[in-house]
Amino acid sequence: MQMSQPVNIPLSETAEPSSAGAFWRHDPPYHLFLLTSLAFAITAGFTLAILAPLSMALEWGWGRHYLPLTQAHGQVQVLGFVALFIIGMAYRLMPRFSGRPLTPRLLAWASWPMLSLAVVLRLIAQPAGEGLWQRTLLVSSGCLGMLAATAFALVVVGTLMHRQSRAEATGYFFVLAAAFFVLQAGINLALVVLAAQRGEDVIRATEAAGLLHVQFYGFIAMFIFGVASRAIPTISGLPRPQIQAKAVALALAAAVLVYTVASLWIGSGSRSEALVRTEAVSFAALGPIFLAGVWVVGIFRPAANRLAGASQHHIWLIRAAFAWALISAGLSAYYGVRASAGGDFLPVFGVDAVRHAAGVGWATTMIAGMAMLILPEFAIRRTRHPTERWPALTILVLLSMAAALRVAVAVAAAQWPDTDRYWPMAAGGMLAEGALLLFAALFVVSLWQKQSIVASIPLRPAGK
Numbered sequence: 370m371q372m373s374q375p376v377n378i379p380l381s382e383t384a385e386p387s388s389a390g391a392f393w394r395h396d397p398p399y400h401l402f403l404l405t406s407l408a409f410a411i412t413a414g415f416t417l418a419i420l421a422p423l424s425m426a427l428e429w430g431w432g433r434h435y436l437p438l439t440q441a442h443g444q445v446q447v448l449g450f451v452a453l454f455i456i457g458m459a460y461r462l463m464p465r466f467s468g469r470p471l472t473p474r475l476l477a478w479a480s481w482p483m484l485s486l487a488v489v490l491r492l493i494a495q496p497a498g499e500g501l502w503q504r505t506l507l508v509s510s511g512c513l514g515m516l517a518a519t520a521f522a523l524v525v526v527g528t529l530m531h532r533q534s535r536a537e538a539t540g541y542f543f544v545l546a547a548a549f550f551v552l553q554a555g556i557n558l559a560l561v562v563l564a565a566q567r568g569e570d571v572i573r574a575t576e577a578a579g580l581l582h583v584q585f586y587g588f589i590a591m592f593i594f595g596v597a598s599r600a601i602p603t604i605s606g607l608p609r610p611q612i613q614a615k616a617v618a619l620a621l622a623a624a625v626l627v628y629t630v631a632s633l634w635i636g637s638g639s640r641s642e643a644l645v646r647t648e649a650v651s652f653a654a655l656g657p658i659f660l661a662g663v664w665v666v667g668i669f670r671p672a673a674n675r676l677a678g679a680s681q682h683h684i685w686l687i688r689a690a691f692a693w694a695l696i697s698a699g700l701s702a703y704y705g706v707r708a709s710a711g712g713d714f715l716p717v718f719g720v721d722a723v724r725h726a727a728g729v730g731w732a733t734t735m736i737a738g739m740a741m742l743i744l745p746e747f748a749i750r751r752t753r754h755p756t757e758r759w760p761a762l763t764i765l766v767l768l769s770m771a772a773a774l775r776v777a778v779a780v781a782a783a784q785w786p787d788t789d790r791y792w793p794m795a796a797g798g799m800l801a802e803g804a805l806l807l808f809a810a811l812f813v814v815s816l817w818q819k820q821s822i823v824a825s826i827p828l829r830p831a832g833k
């Protein structure tokens with residue numbers, strides 16, 4: 370069997386349970402998370418990413434519905450698409466790198482319906498206008514999000530913070546990411562309660578900035594660095610970093626906390642110059658921290674190439690993802706330093722550019738690349754189609770173009786005030802939707818094939 374040696378999971382391991390029923394019972398519950406995540410991305414997150422800019426370019430008159438709908442887009446992408454994917458991958462990876470079973474397993478399962486329902490309620494509540502029903506749904510969504518985040522964090526702590534865990538530096542990233550996931554859920558709950566009390570259908574932008582920062586950099590970036598700093602050195606023939614990786618995790622956590630406190634304080638009405646500067650400096654700090662993170666991951670300084678031929682092109686998705694991490698690093702340093710030097714607030718369009726460089730360019734490309742490299746479903750596909758390159762390369766081109774269009778428009782927005790600028794944004798949304806449709810189709814077909822293989826393996830007699 371031709372497989373990429375260090376990170377691929379041997380087929381014998383994927384086929385361990387000897388019937389389809391046993392497969393669903395014993396395998397970590399990641400399929401459900403991944404499938405739900407892709408369903409949210411395709412039907413809502415990227416669909417709204419096309420419709421919202423089109424509504425501006427074609428003047429559909431969404432008026433006051435534009436903000437609730439783009440906020441729904443943001444939360445579906447962050448929680449429904451990226452977080453569900455990350456949580457599913459975490460449940461698959463944690464037992465493998467820590468040598469410990471998922472504990473408590475029941476909570477791992479419980480986090481799926483809670484988080485999924487939280488996202489669905491948010492999606493219904495935000496465009497529903499203002500009223501008692503809308504407020505009830507919004508607050509219920511916040512409560513469910515909090516319960517889901519607590520369940521996930523308890524599984525991460527229960528699995529990794531154990532004497533026998535071999536999680537090493539990866540454990541730091543995962544535990545911190547889980548802690549930030551609980552923090553964002555707490556902030557989100559407080560903000561939706563506040564919005565409901567005020568009779569509003571959106572979280573105010575000044576208050577949402579801290580929430581989004583925790584979601585993007587405390588949770589998503591932290592988790593990506595955790596996985597990549599473990600998997601990539603193995604592929605690149607580098608020693609697995611320990612002290613440097615822990616330092617990156619702690620520095621990122623500190624920068625995110627400082628920004629969040631400053632931003633929420635500003636959101637509560639303070640206009641203190643010291644707070645405005647602190648917010649800008651901690652935003653700029655993401656630049657050197659991401660740079661250090663990319664160095665620790667080692668994707669651009671390989672000492673060897675330990676990937677088999679059939680996986681060579683998948684690494685291009687990871688390289689592209691980390692090129693976008695460097696672009697977000699440059700943009701956050703630029704906007705942060707400029708704002709702190711002038712004592713100004715961070716520019717809204719600049720923050721939007723950094724978010725989309727991280728959300729589309731880095732996180733979405735990383736999700737596709739890492740899944741294709743390490744999930745057993747894709748390993749089976751590689752054994753059947755060892756020379757197939759077009760799916761990974763098509764996804765790479767579509768996502769790179771989507772991210773470039775989305776980020777370029779945000780960077781140019783200050784000099785390009787008219788609504789024409791929404792056309793390239795909508796085009797970016799369509800390209801990203803296309804990439805996700807292709808990725809999801811490949812995953813579903815591969816999952817189906819894997820299940821048929823597992824179901825065809827004869828049952829072993831007990832005790833053998």
Ligand code: HEM
Binds near residue numbers: 440733772801
């Ligand atoms: C190419 C794909 C995408 C397009 C075209 C797009 C488009 C948009 C648009 C038009 C807005 C509103 C901006 C404004 O009017 O100020 C927005 C906001 C946002 N987007 Fe995206 N987006 C895309 C992908 C993503 C992804 C993948 C994520 C997250 C992983 C994401 C997260 C957000 C967030 C958090 C907001 C801010 C919402 C808020 O104000 O609370 N987007 N996006």
